[in-house]
Amino acid sequence: MKKIVVMSDNHGQHDMLEYVKEKEPQADYYVHCGDSEAAYKEMLTGYICVKGNNDWSLDLPMEARFEVEGIPILITHGQYFGYFNRELAMNDLLTRNQCRVLLCGHTHTPMFLQDGNYYYINPGSTSLPRGGSERSYAVVTIDGEKISCEFKKIE
Template sequence: MKKVVVLSDNHGFDDILDEIKILEPDADYFIHCGDSEARRRQLLDGMICVAGNNDWGIDLPRYAKIQIEDLKILITHGQYYGYFSRQQLMEVDLKKHDCQALFSGHTHIPDFSEKDGFYFLNPGSTTLPRGGSSRSYAVAMIDGSHMDVEFKEL
């Protein structure tokens, strides 16, 4: 079983990155789903990171793929999925990349669902929540190809 800390959308509030690492010292992985707006690449050291639509000053990829236990995970910010057919576009991307789970941010609203054998995780925003949510990140426990998620408020 692996513990995966997933965060997104801190929008330049860099101190929160170190804070979360201190809060979750036993994590096996730290994943950032974009819009870190980190002023220095060193702030993201030790994290698997992708670029968000506001990450202008730092060179990060649009996608990252990782396998944890038996679960293939696609990581992206999520700005290209829109709002009206978001779930369908995410499923298309998962199939295209041969993955079973998608970690993405962008909406600033925490959400976790499972549909048709796929997992969808959005950790929300660590600093600028929307939709009545609180500042948050997610902790995913992955055991084989199964994933359970807990949202943590900041």
């Protein structure tokens, strides 16, 4: 069983990077889905990171791929999905990259959606929630073929 802690969209609120690690010290992986607005790349040490639409000065990839217990996972910020037919665009990206789990941010709204063998996870925003959601991050657990997600509220 592996634990992946996922955050996104802290928009320069740098204390959130350490807050999440302190709250989840037993994580196997820490993922940042973009829009950290970190002053420098080293602030993101320990995170698998991608570039968000507000990370202008950071030299980060637009997408990252890794595998956990044989499950291929893709990370992207999500600004290119649009708001109409969003899930179709997400599915297209997953299938083109031969992945089963998509971790993304951008909307500032938590989401956990399963569509057959595909999973779409957005941790929400640690700093600027939208749509009536709370400030949050996600804890994704992969145990063999079982994938679960729990959203953690930031007090």
